[in-house]
Every structure is written in structure tokens, then in C-alpha cells.
Amino acid sequence: MHFIILLPLLFVLSSALNNNLGLTPPMGWNTWNRYGCDINETVVMTNAEMLGILGLDKLGYRYVNVDDCWNLATRDSMSNRTIVDPERFPSGMKALSDFVHDRGLKFGIYSSAGTLTCEGRAGSLGYEDLDAQDYVSWGVDYLKYDNCFNEGIPSFERYQTMKKALEKAAHNHTIFYSICNWGLEEVWQWGNETGNSWRTAGDIFNSWESVKYNFEVNQLHPDVAGPGGWNDPDMLEVGNGGLSHTEERTHFALWAVVKAPLILGCNLNTISNRSLSIISNKELIKLNQDSKGDQAVCVHNCHSLKDSEDVQVFGGWNKDNGGYYGLVAVNWNDLESKPISIDFKSLGLTKSSEEYCSVYDLWNKGVHIGNYQGKYLIPNIDPHDNVALKIKCKRKASSLE
Incomplete structure (x- = not known):
């Protein structure tokens, strides 16, 4: 890498690169x-x-x-x-x-x-x-x-x-x-x-x-x-x-x-x-490749990763496939496995702890794990490993997929 001179950004933004490319990440x-x-x-x-x-x-x-x-x-x-x-x-x-x-x-x-x-x-x-x-x-x-x-x-x-x-x-x-x-x-x-x-x-x-x-x-x-x-x-x-x-x-x-x-x-x-x-x-x-294109953000344990030994969760809403909340939970710890509880209400997925959500495993062909009320507990994430989930929430468990 070569050193460069950082100069003040004195400019007026021009129009975006309107080439109709990159509508999803390349x-x-x-x-x-x-x-x-x-x-x-x-x-x-x-x-x-x-x-x-x-x-x-x-x-x-x-x-x-x-x-x-x-x-x-x-x-x-x-x-x-x-x-x-x-x-x-x-x-x-x-x-x-x-x-x-x-x-x-x-x-x-x-x-x-x-x-x-x-x-x-x-x-x-x-x-x-x-x-x-x-x-x-x-x-x-x-x-x-x-x-x-x-x-x-x-x-x-x-x-x-x-x-x-x-x-x-x-x-x-x-x-x-x-x-x-x-x-x-x-x-x-x-x-x-x-x-x-x-x-x-x-x-x-x-x-x-x-x-x-x-x-x-x-x-x-x-x-x-x-x-x-x-x-x-x-x-x-x-x-x-x-x-x-x-x-x-x-x-x-x-x-x-x-x-x-x-x-x-x-x-x-x-x-x-x-x-x-x-x-x-x-x-x-x-x-x-979701067409909505919203970058997932940290929604749990959101602090610097420099010395992190925690499980962090990154999630966001997606438009395609009927709409769903996608998340990845990561265990940054180098030695210990860690649990994590996914609280639907705290993520804004439900309005009360009485509501049910349907959870799917993205690492296992999107298989339906089950329907859960209020929370979904992940009992164990190995060091440096992750769990990737799709979550859909509705009022009644019987109406879930």
C-alpha cells in the first residue's frame, strides 16, 4: 500500500452513476x-x-x-x-x-x-x-x-x-x-x-x-x-x-x-x-440477492469486535420470498461455545411476547425448524461459528407455514 495525501473534500455531488447495474450485489x-x-x-x-x-x-x-x-x-x-x-x-x-x-x-x-x-x-x-x-x-x-x-x-x-x-x-x-x-x-x-x-x-x-x-x-x-x-x-x-x-x-x-x-x-x-x-x-x-437490498445491521451486543468474546447478531428485513427477517448470529469467542436467545419483540418482529414466529435454518436448505412464542433459543454456537436464520412472524401459531 502506498501513502497518499488526504485533502479536504471540497466538492458538490453530481448525479449518481445511472447505469441500471448492480441492482443486487455482484x-x-x-x-x-x-x-x-x-x-x-x-x-x-x-x-x-x-x-x-x-x-x-x-x-x-x-x-x-x-x-x-x-x-x-x-x-x-x-x-x-x-x-x-x-x-x-x-x-x-x-x-x-x-x-x-x-x-x-x-x-x-x-x-x-x-x-x-x-x-x-x-x-x-x-x-x-x-x-x-x-x-x-x-x-x-x-x-x-x-x-x-x-x-x-x-x-x-x-x-x-x-x-x-x-x-x-x-x-x-x-x-x-x-x-x-x-x-x-x-x-x-x-x-x-x-x-x-x-x-x-x-x-x-x-x-x-x-x-x-x-x-x-x-x-x-x-x-x-x-x-x-x-x-x-x-x-x-x-x-x-x-x-x-x-x-x-x-x-x-x-x-x-x-x-x-x-x-x-x-x-x-x-x-x-x-x-x-x-x-x-x-x-x-x-x-x-434480495431486491430490497437493505444491509443488515448489528442488533445484539453491538460494540467493537476488537476484543469481543460475545455472540453478536446481524439482521434486517428482506422483501423477496414473501418477506422475512434474515439474521446471522456469530460467536466471536476463540475458545468457548456460547448460547444466544433471539427475542422476537426486541428485534421488532412482534408486538408482544405472546406472538409466534416461524424459524427456518438457512444453512440447512431453509428447513422449517419450528414455531416459537416470544423467543428462539440457540443453545450452542461453537467458536467462530454462526447460525443463519429466516424468521416469519404472525399472530397465531396455527397460521404459520
């Missing part, structure tokens, strides 16, 4: 978390094919995103166009994009709002119009736009410039615009006026502490997210081996309930069946 796959800079067109092609082979495309994972290291450090001396790395991607980006599109998927690419990308390739600062034209001509559907080597120019100015370039180049081909300025410079104030998603924290790493930190930072401004623009705590680490199976479950459930982008970052050619079962959970995907 789902897909990205090269970075697993491969870093060690990428080539074969890596992208084989993982794109695996989205179909594993049936992940049918679940909504549609974007195939090439991250840093696809281009050279210098631009063409005559045209100033960015140069695709001829050794890593000999067929070029248009051919790779066509390959992805031929499989019913969408193609994404990466650049930086700086003179160079974070890995020292040619950035887009000063060349936004040219790069946007290339992206459109290649059929790019998603742009992840990073923040390295930014010359100290305020983020809002740099990200607005690319927004305008994408709009100008569009010609009926719109591009999902992912702002990656690491949550700096009050991005929550202008992110949803500029892009379809905005990073709320620095890069995620393949560890429980990193997952925990990025999730907590992502919870600071839930009110600014919704259809068309999403808080982004960074990509998923499920399948990369740094998390236990329990931690992978919790990582995925938390990202799902807070309506974060679900962008995979593992090698799909070698993913384990246990990790595949997590990212294939239809009920949690439905929760994430």
Missing part, C-alpha cells in the same frame, strides 16, 4: 486473492469454465474478473493506449472477453486511478477516456478501479473522471464500476454517487482476523448502500486454505447478510467439496 470470480500477479489467460479461461462445470453460474456467479498484472508498465508510444501483456495474454483482451461471453458470463478488468497500478503496470490517471474506450471495445462488463500511485489527487476527483469517461464511451454498453480506494477520504459520502460499489476497507487477507476487521469496518455506514451501489468489504477468501471450515461458513454468511458483493477468489479447479458447499448455499445467496 457475484463472480476474481484472480487476485488466489493468484496475485501470477496470472495468464489459461488461468482465467479454466476458472471461467469451472463456473459452469460446478453450476456456480446458475447460482448467480457471472462475473469473471482479471485483476492486476494483465498489462505492461508502459503505454504505446504512438497512441498512448495501454498494452496487453503479450506473454501472459497472447490472444488479447477482446478474445478473452469473447471466450467468457460465449459461456454466458460477464468479463471484468482492473486498473488504478493513478499513474501505475499497485503492481507497477500502466495506470489510467490522465488516460481515462482512452482506457474507457478500450474497455467498451473489448466488451468489458466490470471495472475494478484501484488507488495506487495517485499523485495526491483527491479520490472523488479521480473516480469521478473515470465515471464520466465510462459514461462517454458507453454506446449502449454499460460497465459495473467498482471503486477500490480502500475506504479512504470519506468514500461513504460520495461512493454511491459515483460507482456501483465502493471498498470500505483495505485489502482482505487469508486470515480470520482480516475477515473480522474488514467486516467490522464495513458496518460503519450501512445506510448509504442499496440497489445500484454497495458497501464492499473486499472479496471472499473461501477455498484459499487460510480459514477453517467453520470460519469459511461464517465469512460467507456475514458477507451474504450485509449484502456485500460475493466475488470468489479461489482456484475453482481445486476447490474442496466443503468449500464448494458453502459458496453454493442457495438460501444465503437468496438473502444476499
Whole structure:
């Protein structure tokens, strides 16, 4: 990460990025978390094919995103166009994009709002119009736009410039615009006026502490997210081996309930069946993709996670599937299992403790657990584990599903 100069945000918000994209959080796959800079067109092609082979495309994972290291450090001396790395991607980006599109998927690419990308390739600062034209001509559907080597120019100015370039180049081909300025410079104030998603924290790493930190930072401004623009705590680490199976479950459930982008970052050619079962959970995907798009918030034990040893509950209302309250209860304790009682009235689900609610288990195909009056007791949540529930409440137990 490179140091930048934080300048006062002296701007007037312009109109939102009205491209009719990101009405639900994006789902897909990205090269970075697993491969870093060690990428080539074969890596992208084989993982794109695996989205179909594993049936992940049918679940909504549609974007195939090439991250840093696809281009050279210098631009063409005559045209100033960015140069695709001829050794890593000999067929070029248009051919790779066509390959992805031929499989019913969408193609994404990466650049930086700086003179160079974070890995020292040619950035887009000063060349936004040219790069946007290339992206459109290649059929790019998603742009992840990073923040390295930014010359100290305020983020809002740099990200607005690319927004305008994408709009100008569009010609009926719109591009999902992912702002990656690491949550700096009050991005929550202008992110949803500029892009379809905005990073709320620095890069995620393949560890429980990193997952925990990025999730907590992502919870600071839930009110600014919704259809068309999403808080982004960074990509998923499920399948990369740094998390236990329990931690992978919790990582995925938390990202799902807070309506974060679900962008995979593992090698799909070698993913384990246990990790595949997590990212294939239809009920949690439905929760994430709800059309209402309200980010779940903390509703129990709401304090800093830094030294937390408690069970916290994150929940919110969802519109689809008849309407329901979705929640994830997480045990942050490192050693001890913990119980938690879900009080329907305190969550605003009922008006009195006499009313009944129907509870469903999102980790078990949405199975109906039972009908409960006033409260639902979870007797045991293991360390770092979670319980994910759908709750529907009515006046009489007999009228419940």
C-alpha cells in the first residue's frame, strides 16, 4: 500500500452513476486473492469454465474478473493506449472477453486511478477516456478501479473522471464500476454517487482476523448502500486454505447478510467439496440477492469486535420470498461455545411476547425448524461459528407455514 495525501473534500455531488447495474450485489470470480500477479489467460479461461462445470453460474456467479498484472508498465508510444501483456495474454483482451461471453458470463478488468497500478503496470490517471474506450471495445462488463500511485489527487476527483469517461464511451454498453480506494477520504459520502460499489476497507487477507476487521469496518455506514451501489468489504477468501471450515461458513454468511458483493477468489479447479458447499448455499445467496437490498445491521451486543468474546447478531428485513427477517448470529469467542436467545419483540418482529414466529435454518436448505412464542433459543454456537436464520412472524401459531 502506498501513502497518499488526504485533502479536504471540497466538492458538490453530481448525479449518481445511472447505469441500471448492480441492482443486487455482484457475484463472480476474481484472480487476485488466489493468484496475485501470477496470472495468464489459461488461468482465467479454466476458472471461467469451472463456473459452469460446478453450476456456480446458475447460482448467480457471472462475473469473471482479471485483476492486476494483465498489462505492461508502459503505454504505446504512438497512441498512448495501454498494452496487453503479450506473454501472459497472447490472444488479447477482446478474445478473452469473447471466450467468457460465449459461456454466458460477464468479463471484468482492473486498473488504478493513478499513474501505475499497485503492481507497477500502466495506470489510467490522465488516460481515462482512452482506457474507457478500450474497455467498451473489448466488451468489458466490470471495472475494478484501484488507488495506487495517485499523485495526491483527491479520490472523488479521480473516480469521478473515470465515471464520466465510462459514461462517454458507453454506446449502449454499460460497465459495473467498482471503486477500490480502500475506504479512504470519506468514500461513504460520495461512493454511491459515483460507482456501483465502493471498498470500505483495505485489502482482505487469508486470515480470520482480516475477515473480522474488514467486516467490522464495513458496518460503519450501512445506510448509504442499496440497489445500484454497495458497501464492499473486499472479496471472499473461501477455498484459499487460510480459514477453517467453520470460519469459511461464517465469512460467507456475514458477507451474504450485509449484502456485500460475493466475488470468489479461489482456484475453482481445486476447490474442496466443503468449500464448494458453502459458496453454493442457495438460501444465503437468496438473502444476499434480495431486491430490497437493505444491509443488515448489528442488533445484539453491538460494540467493537476488537476484543469481543460475545455472540453478536446481524439482521434486517428482506422483501423477496414473501418477506422475512434474515439474521446471522456469530460467536466471536476463540475458545468457548456460547448460547444466544433471539427475542422476537426486541428485534421488532412482534408486538408482544405472546406472538409466534416461524424459524427456518438457512444453512440447512431453509428447513422449517419450528414455531416459537416470544423467543428462539440457540443453545450452542461453537467458536467462530454462526447460525443463519429466516424468521416469519404472525399472530397465531396455527397460521404459520
